[in-house]
Amino acid sequence: MKKVTLTIDGLQLRADEGSTVLQAALANGLYIPNLCNHPDLVPAGLCRVCVVKVDDWKISISCKLPVKEGMVISTEDPEVQRIRKSTVELLVANHPMTCLTCSRDANCELQRVASYVGITQESLKRYRRSVRQLPIDSSNPFFDIDHSKCVLCGICVRTCDELQNINAIDYVRRGVHTTVGTLGNKPITQSCCESCGECVARCPVAALAPKESPISMREVKSVCTYCGVGCGILLGVRGEKVVGVRGDRDNPVNRGSLCVKGRYGFKFINHPDRLTTPLVRKDGVLVPASWDEALERVAANFSEHKGEQFAALASARITNEDNYLIQKFTRAVMQTNNIDHCARL
Amino acid sequence: MTFAEIQAQANLEWEALNNGGRPQITVGTATCGRSAGAMAVVKAFEEELQAKGIDAALVEVGCIGPCYAEPLVNIKKPGWATVSYRNVTAEMAREIVAAFLLGDDPLAKYALGVFGEGEIAGIPNILSTPAFKPQERRVFRNCGTIDPTNINHYIANDGYIGLNKALGMRQEEVVDVMKRSGLRGRGGGGFPAGRKWEAGLKAKGTQKYVVCNADEGDPGAFMDRAVIEGDPHSVLEGMIIAGYTIGADTGYIYVRAEYPLAIRRLERAIQQAHEFGFLGQNILGTNFSFEIRIFPGAGAFVCGESTALTLSIEGKRGMPRVAPRPRTTEVGLYDKPTLLNNVKTFSSAPMIITRGAEWFASVGTEKSTGTAIFALTGKVQNCGLIEVPMGITLRDIIYDIGGGIADGGQFKAVQTGGPSGGCLPESLLDTPIDYDSLDAAGSIMGSGGMVVMDEKTCMVDVARYFLDFTEIESCGQCVPCRLGTKQLLDILKDICSGRGKPEDMDLLYELSHSVHGGSVCGLGQTAANPVLTTLRYFRDEYEAHINDRCCPAKVCKSLISYVIDKEKCVGCTLCAKSCPVQAISGEKKKIHSIDQALCVQCGVCLEKCPKKFSAIACVSPKVKQEES
Known part of the structure; x- marks a missing residue:
């Protein structure tokens, strides 16, 4: 150049x-x-x-x-x-x-x-101080909008327009009464906002702020597990818990951008209901088991159900390589073409 | 029909009206006339003419100019000079018909003056009066003389000659004439129109637009409305010529929705221009085609700014584009090259083409040619729309045309250019009216508002008034304008209510410069002008407000008290009876007193106290309870 x-x-x-x-x-x-x-x-x-x-x-x-x-x-x-x-x-x-x-x-x-x-x-x-008194819009489950802190830089409006093409927000009213708002100035959840949080990530002040945003002690580079796009993420970790996610600007796939799931859908990681060990049914009750025990039970049962009576549904949340193995396993070992993939979430 | 045939037909109609042996009654029924009651006058004339069986032509015309004399009626009776009647009512109309049309008494007591051939004893010749003598009606050439709904009237008064002539010229030749005329943009900026037209012509692109800015929003300015209502075809003709010159096929008129009559007049004019072949396909048999559309604005002052205006036409939020940016002539409406001019600029173009650049430049100054139009308002005797050659002084306008200060008052300041302009003191009254002299004095030509103020006007309050306007009308996109105008306004409000601090004057000055230097568009850049000029020329008033808590003009309510002079009060009780908050007490025939804690400074007591007693006075600073 x-x-x-x-x-x-x-x-x-x-x-x-x-x-x-x-x-x-x-x-x-x-x-x-x-x-x-x-x-x-x-x-x-x-x-x-x-x-x-x-x-x-x-x-x-x-x-x-x-x-x-x-x-x-x-x-x-x-x-x-x-x-x-x-x-x-x-x-x-x-x-x-x-x-x-x-x-x-x-x-x-x-x-x-x-x-x-x-x-x-x-x-x-020397100045006459005046802070805008407007109610905080807390309708969105992931972030709050506090107009009193807004400096009207317009970054959120331009992000929604130029990057996301959603146009959920724009300027409303005029002069000192100008705010960023939705069509009809309704709460953000009643607009076409998809809660991607791209505006929140770019807000230079705290006018748009995540509802919970503890500062992380360290960041772990990872890949989002939600879909096949494979966005690069940085998981904010504090103690043993994931407390936040931000897009990885160095990742060529998403260059920092994330969708609502990748950015805000991380609470499952530390959720008490999350399965962390295989469960095997014994006498009608699911009880924790070792991987060996679980796999043996699966292998024993699978071998009795080869052919058309078997079908496999793979997940988008596992890697391409694992998905390949599942279809290979279904066709070669289970001897059926009944294989599908959710490919969407 | 050829243009010559169209002209012949129009001249025939115009001749028949003017020299057909019938009396002709013209009534100014523009918005201004209507609000003064002109429609009732028209109705009275209609009924009276019919009742008395008089064969006369009754013509509704546009604004004639002198608002103080509305409704205005001109009567042209064969064999007589034309008599102009002022402040005509329905009753006066009937009286005039009986006395002057049936009889031969022109009723001198109702007349403003006469014009045309002949004299009438007891009535002055209008054009020789100080109010009219300095005026030169060019943009207003047809306002108040032709029926704006009749295209033939316009054609018979040299209408569409300029278009016909321009279509026979090369585009560069038209640009050359416009450049040589020296015409500068009449919207207030004063950019040379010819250069803008040249840029429009040179701009690359197959699709170009012409836009007429009729979003007249300055408080107290109404000349664009008058031109459109009184002579809509002059604006259309100017736009069509501009369209031909730059190679545009579509024109837009962005006109305030608050001007319903102007919009109706434009709609009718566009329809007639189509019927006569001045608009549409192959205009006057040439290859040039042009359409004009009307776009009513939704009432934002900032949409008068050219880039906000074009965005507004596109259906977007009216916010000025941020510089550095290409000129509108390169990237304008729908991002296409766009020629945008004010109503009066377009209205000037036909006569420049018809009569030549030299004729246009024959009046005015070297750098500001032609005439200037002002809406003269405020504390002058004769309010109204005036058109004067550039270079005339403020003093000539205020004291000759305006007739001096109303009610025998004392001149204090004159404000030009609306909220973007400044207030000039008596010492600058000999400033000539042209773009550069007004700029040097700290004000601007603007779109032509001129508000005269007398000694009863508080200059701090005036600055507050204008900032109140700009704060509301700021589009809100940039920080200096959005928050700067608010801060300036808050400080001025504090000063007006006695909470001013000595350091406020420096802060006002500092902020004004930052708002000027930092704002995106002309609205913000000039918003502080009323503050800067009042600080510059009327600093003593600011000091009195801040240091002495005194409003010298006795306007700011928080700084004044009404007091009763114990020596003069006779206890007539008139003040006590009229006080809306029962702040005045006192028995009949005993001295009254005002409870300052209750008083709301409405001033009714002062008005009610009979002149012969004059026992109530307004004082500033405020008095303490026991002194009143």
Whole structure:
């Protein structure tokens, strides 16, 4: 790809032609504060936090500004600082000050820009504080929507539109009363939302937050067991329990995306009802048994039922290799073609 | 029919109306006239003419301009100068018919003036009065003189000549004439129209659109409505010429749904233009085909912004597109090249083509040619729509055309450009009206609202009023506009209610600049102009509110008290009887007093106290209980 050279705060950078100034900066390890930008989405330019000065005269947002050969960018110009500071101060003045009890504390983009810009108690004191008082939409079993924390970056709206093509949410009302909402502003469960949680995963603050989101002590790389797509997942583990799942952005299959089952359907792993050992029926009662005992019983019974009286149904939740073996076993050993596969869940 | 035949037919009809030997009565029945009672006047004339058996033509026309004189009636009686009657009622209509049409008494007491050939003793010539002399009616050329529902009236007044001429020119030639005219976009931005048309022509694409912005939303601005209601064909003709010039086949008129009469007039005009071959397939026998559709807007102020407007036509949420972005002439409606102009810009195009670029540029200033239209409102004697050559001063407009401040008041400020504009003080009254001078003074030309304020206007309250408007009308997508206008408004509300802090003025200033520099679109970028200009020119009023808790204009209710002068009160009880909250006590013929804890500052007592006593006064700052 053709490269162009530009200067950001005195540093000469090479960037791909067609990329934006913000992309060029981030790719080169330079942080320009931003809120509404997300690498998976078309830049929207709404938060105005990523303002820069171009060629010493023009104020522009860097997330939509294409790089040009010889371009000179300043991120610390006094005018840039002024606009950026007011913008972030306005956001903070309208945001609840409940950081310590917030699920996104220490992992919040608003906190990050606020501390970068240097918001102080003194500078905030001058503002009229006002936090939106709207009921939390907790209708969804997996996540809550808290409008008081929403910064209206639009990432959720764009995710639902650009990535998922569901369009369950959009902006409703106008001006300071603008919120993200569903058609008719009904609870999220009464919309066409499929609870995939892609928006929740991208929300820079805690306006969209999982109902339970304990921080994991370690992550285990795995593959989702729900269907044949084989999405890469990272299981969040705490103690001996799986407490969360996130999509693996490095996995070429799903590049971080997950569906409702892969993201939220993990509680079976530690569920008390889950079978962890084979059960064998003795005197009409299922009792725990060893694998050897169980397999012997199965083999003994199977051998008496070869041919048309036998059928096998395989599961999508096992691997392709295991599925292959089952059909081979059914045809070669059990001598029947009565083999099917659920292939769907 | 050829265009010449169409013209001949139209001229015949127009001649018959004007010189057919019958008296002609024209009544201004645009929305403004109707709300002043013009339809009752039309009905009265109809009934009276029939009852008296008088053969006269009764014509409904568009807005004539002087709102203060509505309903306006012009009577052209053969052998007489045309008499213009002001504030006509149904009764006056009957009286005028009896006196002037049956008899020969023009009833000078009801007349605003005369125009045309001849003089009438006792009635001034309208065009020589200070209110009309400086005016130059170009965009308003037909408003108030032709029947807007009759295409023949328009054709007989040089209508569609420009289109006929343009269709015989190359597209580049039309662009050249438009460029040489110096016409700048009349929607307020002032972008050179010719350059925009050129960009539209040069834009690549087989599908292009022309869009007319008739989403007039500034408080106190109503000239686009007047042009559409009074002369809809001029807008259509301008759009058709634009369509031919850039190679578009479809035009949209985005008009406010709150303008039902304008929409009806446009519908009728489009239908007539089709019947006469000015719209549709193969216009006037050429290969050029063009259609115009009307799109009623749903009432969002921000949809007057060009990119929000085109998205709104597409059925999407009306939010301005975020820069850096391609120009609308490259990526506009349905992402196709789109030429978007204001009503008055399109209405100017036919006369520029017909009469030439030099004629158009013969009035105005070097960089702002032609005329400017303002909706002159507020505390002036003569409110109304005016059209003046660019370069005329604010003073000329307010004191000559406007007749000075109403009720003998004192001038304080003039606000131009609506919520995006600024308030200019007396020291800037000699500022010439053109895009660049107003910009330099901190205001804008805007779409043409001009609100005059007197000494009874509180400038902090004015800033609060405009911010209240922009806060509501912000689309909400970008932070500086959505939260900045709210913060500015909250601070201004605090100042107006006596909770202002000394550091507020600096914060207002700082925030205003950030909102200006950080917002996505023109609405946000200019939203703070009313704050910045009032801070700049009327800082003392802010200081009085914050430091002394005093509203010098005595407008802000939290900062004023009504008090009774013990020396003057005679105990007539009128104030006590009229007080809606029983805050005034006192026995008959004894001095009354106001309980400040109960008083809601409605001011009724002040109005009711007889002038001869004048015992009640409004004071600021507030007084304590015992002083009242």
